[in-house]
Amino acid sequence: MTRKLPIIAVATAPGKAGVGVVRISGENLAPIIQALFQKILNPRQANLLKLRDADGQLIDQLLAIYFAAPASFTGEDVLELQCHGGPHLLELVMRRCLELGKKEGLVIADPGEFTLRAYLNNKVDLAQAEAIADLIDAQSEAAVRGAARSLQGVFSEKINGLVEEITQLRILVESTLDFPEEEIEFLENAQARERLAAVKNKLQSLRAGAKQGKILRDGIQLVLAGAPNVGKSSLLNQLAGEEVAIVTPIAGTTRDRVKESIQVEGVPMHIIDTAGLRHTADEVEVKGIERTWEAIRLADLVIFLTAPGHDTDSDDLRQQIMKSLPSGCPILEVLNKSDLLGDDLAPKTGDKIFISAKTGFGIDELKQKILMLVGWNGPQEGAIVARRRHLDCLERAAEHIEKSEQFAANGNNSLELFAEELFLAQNHLGQITGKLLPDDLLGKIFSQFCIGK
Ligand SMILES: Nc1nc2c(ncn2[C@@H]2O[C@H](COP(=O)(O)OP(=O)(O)OP(=O)(O)O)[C@@H](O)[C@H]2O)c(=O)[nH]1
Ligand SMILES: [Mg+2]
Structure with missing residues (x-):
C-alpha cells in the first residue's frame, strides 16, 4: 500500500483528445528526467521538448512541467507530460518512460495512488482526498x-x-x-x-x-415496481423525457431492468424500471422478476405503481414488496392512469399520489414527494x-x-x-x-x- 517507488500513469481519460497527460511521481525524479530529455528542468516551467524512442525516432513533441518536492500534488517530485491526446501515442510515451525509468524502479500506478501519496504526505486529509x-x-x-x-x-x-x-x-x-x-x-x-x-x-x-x-453525491436509487401493465415503463419514459423503455399494452413487456438517470433539483435520480411482478411460467420473465426483487432489495425508494383495474392483488403485492425493502427504505404508492378515472379522482385518500404517465398529470408533485421521502431538504448554501x-x-x-x-x-x-x-x-x-x-x-x-x- 505504501510503496516508495516512482509511479507513472496516464492522468487523462481514455480515448482521443487534444491533449493527454502522463504523470510521474517519485521521491527524486532527476535521473528519470535526465534520461528522458538529457537535461535538468527548472521547476514550474513549461518546457517544449521532444521525446524520442530508443532508435532516436520522435515519439511526440510535448510540454513537460516539473514540480519539485514538496511543492507538488503528491508532495513528491512530479513530472507532468502534456502530450497529444491519442491513446496509442500515450501508450508509447508510457512505454518509453517505463524503459528509461526502469533503473529507478518506475512502475505503473495503482488506482488512486497519486492521491494516496498526497494524503500520506499531508497534502490533503482523507475527507479531502475522497x-x-x-x-x-x-x-x-x-x-x-x-x-x-x-x-x-x-x-x-x-x-x-x-x-x-x-x-x-x-x-x-x-x-x-x-x-x-x-x-x-x-x-x-x-x-x-x-x-x-x-x-x-x-x-x-x-x-x-x-x-x-x-x-448529492450518490443520488437516489429509485425502483419502479408493480404488477405488469400498470405503466412502469411509461412512467420511466415520462420522467426521463424520452422513450428509454419499450411500452406496449401487452402484460410482461419489460423483461430486464432498464435504468436511466435524471436530475431533479440537482439531485441525481437513478430510476430503475423493472419487470412487472406476477406468477408466470415464462422462463425469461421469471428471470426478469428475480431481478426486480434484487433491485427492490437495493433501493433507496420504491414506487409501488398501481392503476385502475389492477388493484385486485395489489394489497398482497404491496405486502410482499414491503418485506423485501432494505431497512429504512420508504415505499410510495402511486396510482397511474388517473386520466382513465375521469371525475372519479375525488376518492384521493391517504398518501397515495395520482398521476398519469400518459398526460404528465401529477409528475411534478411526484418528483417533490420523492425528494421529500428520501430526506432532501432542497439546495443549501454551503452544502458539501x-x-x-x-x-x-x-x-x-x-x-x-x-x-x-x-x-x-x-x-x-x-x-x-x-x-x-x-x-x-x-x-x-x-x-x-x-x-x-x-x-x-x-x-x-x-x-x-x-x-x-
Ligand atoms: N390511459 C393511460 N394509459 C397508460 C398510462 N401509462 C401507461 N399506459 C398504457 O398502459 C400500457 C402498459 O404500459 P407499460 O408502461 O408498458 O406498463 P408496464 O408496467 O411497464 O408493463 P410491464 O413492462 O409489462 O410490466 C401501455 O399500453 C401504455 O400506453 C396512463 O397514464 N394512462
Ligand atoms: Mg414495462
Missing part, C-alpha cells in the same frame, strides 16, 4: 460545488473544530479524575454539561448536512458532499456522545466513563479525516479511485 474522487465522479452541478467545498476543507474544518471541542472537554475531565471528591463540582464549574450539549448540537447539524451531502463512511462515523460518534451525556448526568463516580465515551466519539470523528484509520480501510478507499488520480 472529495477529489467525488469531484471527478460528480453527477450534477450541485455535486461539483459540494465536492469542491469538501476539497477546500470545509467539511474537514467542521470535523476538526468538533474534535478540538471534545479534546478540551476531555482534558478538563481527565485532569479532575485524580480528585474524585470534586467530581460533581467539576461538572458544574466547568459547565461540562452545557459544553457537551453544544457538541451534541453541532454533531447533529453535521449529520444533517452529511446526510444531504450523501444524497459526503459518503456512507462519513455518515457511519458521525453516527458512531453521536452514539458515544449520547452515552457520555448519560454518564455526565449520573454524576458520582462516572467521570472516567464520561471521559472514555468522549474519547471514543473523538476517535470516530478522527476517522473521517483519516487520523486513526485502520490500514485496510485506507486501501479500500483509494482503490475506488480512477487510475492516474
Whole structure:
C-alpha cells in the first residue's frame, strides 16, 4: 500500500483528445528526467521538448512541467507530460518512460495512488482526498460545488473544530479524575454539561448536512415496481423525457431492468424500471422478476405503481414488496392512469399520489414527494458532499456522545466513563479525516479511485 517507488500513469481519460497527460511521481525524479530529455528542468516551467524512442525516432513533441518536492500534488517530485491526446501515442510515451525509468524502479500506478501519496504526505486529509474522487465522479452541478467545498476543507474544518471541542472537554475531565471528591463540582464549574450539549448540537447539524451531502453525491436509487401493465415503463419514459423503455399494452413487456438517470433539483435520480411482478411460467420473465426483487432489495425508494383495474392483488403485492425493502427504505404508492378515472379522482385518500404517465398529470408533485421521502431538504448554501463512511462515523460518534451525556448526568463516580465515551466519539470523528484509520480501510478507499488520480 505504501510503496516508495516512482509511479507513472496516464492522468487523462481514455480515448482521443487534444491533449493527454502522463504523470510521474517519485521521491527524486532527476535521473528519470535526465534520461528522458538529457537535461535538468527548472521547476514550474513549461518546457517544449521532444521525446524520442530508443532508435532516436520522435515519439511526440510535448510540454513537460516539473514540480519539485514538496511543492507538488503528491508532495513528491512530479513530472507532468502534456502530450497529444491519442491513446496509442500515450501508450508509447508510457512505454518509453517505463524503459528509461526502469533503473529507478518506475512502475505503473495503482488506482488512486497519486492521491494516496498526497494524503500520506499531508497534502490533503482523507475527507479531502475522497472529495477529489467525488469531484471527478460528480453527477450534477450541485455535486461539483459540494465536492469542491469538501476539497477546500470545509467539511474537514467542521470535523476538526468538533474534535478540538471534545479534546478540551476531555482534558478538563481527565485532569479532575485524580480528585474524585470534586467530581460533581467539576461538572458544574466547568459547565461540562452545557459544553457537551453544544457538541451534541453541532454533531447533529453535521449529520444533517452529511446526510444531504450523501444524497448529492450518490443520488437516489429509485425502483419502479408493480404488477405488469400498470405503466412502469411509461412512467420511466415520462420522467426521463424520452422513450428509454419499450411500452406496449401487452402484460410482461419489460423483461430486464432498464435504468436511466435524471436530475431533479440537482439531485441525481437513478430510476430503475423493472419487470412487472406476477406468477408466470415464462422462463425469461421469471428471470426478469428475480431481478426486480434484487433491485427492490437495493433501493433507496420504491414506487409501488398501481392503476385502475389492477388493484385486485395489489394489497398482497404491496405486502410482499414491503418485506423485501432494505431497512429504512420508504415505499410510495402511486396510482397511474388517473386520466382513465375521469371525475372519479375525488376518492384521493391517504398518501397515495395520482398521476398519469400518459398526460404528465401529477409528475411534478411526484418528483417533490420523492425528494421529500428520501430526506432532501432542497439546495443549501454551503452544502458539501459526503459518503456512507462519513455518515457511519458521525453516527458512531453521536452514539458515544449520547452515552457520555448519560454518564455526565449520573454524576458520582462516572467521570472516567464520561471521559472514555468522549474519547471514543473523538476517535470516530478522527476517522473521517483519516487520523486513526485502520490500514485496510485506507486501501479500500483509494482503490475506488480512477487510475492516474
Ligand atoms: N390511459 C393511460 N394509459 C397508460 C398510462 N401509462 C401507461 N399506459 C398504457 O398502459 C400500457 C402498459 O404500459 P407499460 O408502461 O408498458 O406498463 P408496464 O408496467 O411497464 O408493463 P410491464 O413492462 O409489462 O410490466 C401501455 O399500453 C401504455 O400506453 C396512463 O397514464 N394512462
Ligand atoms: Mg414495462
